[in-house]
Amino acid sequence: MIYLFVDDGSLDLSDYIDENDDSGLPPTDGSISTLDSFLSAVLLPGNYILTVGGFFYDQSDAINGINPGTGGGFYPNTIDGVGGTLVHDHGDYRLTITGDVTLSAVPEPNTALLSALGFLAFTRLRKRAA
């Protein structure tokens, strides 16, 4: 299930644009079922957030980044479902965005930390050698 929000720096309910649980469309581009989500929106220039989670989570859950699994049942067939079979709501997904958009790079924290430590160690060695 996906939600689309405006990213104004302070995510709240007023930023909501649209949502979709089941596309109902023939599977394409990684989709394997009509239960996979699909959204279409004409966007103004600006920043946005798309949230990805298993069915069902509401707008507040989307904002908080946690699906508490209390929204009238938990039917985990959005990602792993094949032909509507209920299976676990976990696993890898791929989100494909078309349009004139730029993804915000989010580096792995460990990678960024290791890069910073490596840079500090390198500069310290260079100073000692000089």
Added chain:
Amino acid sequence: MNKAFIFFGMIASMVFGSAANGDSVVNGSILHLGGTPVGQPNDFSGGVVSTVDHIKFRSTRQESSPSTFSLGRTTQAPRASTSTEMVKSRSLTR
């Protein structure tokens, strides 16, 4: 020192510069934080908690045609037009 800056600049650009115009792909995972363990038979009646990933992006101009957002599985073959892949970082602490 200039070589060092160039070297680490290249690394930083690889780490932080995963942005692209046009069709873009984000790979990620929905993770269980509690409840039924991954790989166990279905029992989601106990209020299973899972993550909701936040994918941030920027629309660069006013579009005449709509943007589309398609959710699928990484096990499926990507489209030929897909030019960029980015593995989204995720936090297990939230």
